[in-house]
Amino acid sequence: MNKREEYPKELFHLIIEYAKKRAEITGSDLIETIKNFTPIYYLIGNYDWEINEDSKYWKEFLERYYKGEDLVELIYEMYNKNYQEFTNHKWFGCFRYKYIEDDQRNGIVKMHFLNNRSSKEGPLASSQKEKRLRELKELFEDVKKKHPNAKYVQGGSWLYNLEVYRRLFPKEYFTDMKPIYPKPQMLVIWGQFINSEWGIHKDRSERFLEKLKECKTEEDLKNVFEFVELFPKCEIKYFYDYYSKI
Secondary structure (H helix, E strand, O other): OOOOOOOOHHHHHHHHHHHHHHHHHHOOOHHHHHHHHOOHHHHHHHOOOOOOOOOHHHHHHHHHHHOOOOHHHHHHHHHHHOOOOOOOOOOEOOEEEEEEEOOOOOEEEEEEEOOOOOOOOOOOOHHHHHHHHHHHHHHHHHHHHHOOOEEEEEOOEHHHHOHHHHOOOOHHHHOOOEEEOOOOOOOHHHHHHEOOOOOEOHHHHHHHHHHHHHOOOHHHHOOOOOOOEEEOEEEOHHHHHHHHOO
16 A cells, blocks of 8 residues: 655645745745745655754755756655655554653544545545544554553644544544644645645645735735644544444
8 A cells, every 4th residue: 555645746836936935025045944934854855854954965955956956846856866655654544643642641642644545536535434434443443452541632634624534533523623823844734735646736726826926924924825734632532432333
């Protein structure tokens, strides 16, 4: 099953256009803006959110950029050349989880989703709903077996804006869901521009670029993304109950 996050070149174009507009509005250097307000450092081969100026990938990027290479072509080429596939994650179809503990030693299950391209209709199509629910049932059976002290489930994604995604989880998960403005330096928010076939979502990207043209202030930049990030959280008992009925 293919888990590669195969981003199209058009996504890198959107990211660079955002960086150019932000640099223009703030009067900042474009490279500094790319480094601090986009996921480009991560995508060119670093796969680390901590910026290291001595990174060989970052140095190569700067050298080639200052020699005059096209930014989008350069980034896309480095992304493909240096791509790292994370094979140490256990997947349950389109889902995986990470188990952590908070300061009070409460166990938290953090949810992650990735389109595994197993259906032409897309992973969240009505025809795929039962399959996704079975995957989540299996995932939480694994949690219950390996982490009996787990107390909460927590998520963070733009996907929670979509009813076709929310319907896969118990309603209690969304009772106190918190929104935040998109963080453009993180890769997750850019996922809203990718369609179910790992191509560019044409309508959303066009609306994004139109909004971007109209931006005059940093406050305007907060609103160019159609979907904000949403952070649901609830006790894990609701998940065990919900999937026990499947």
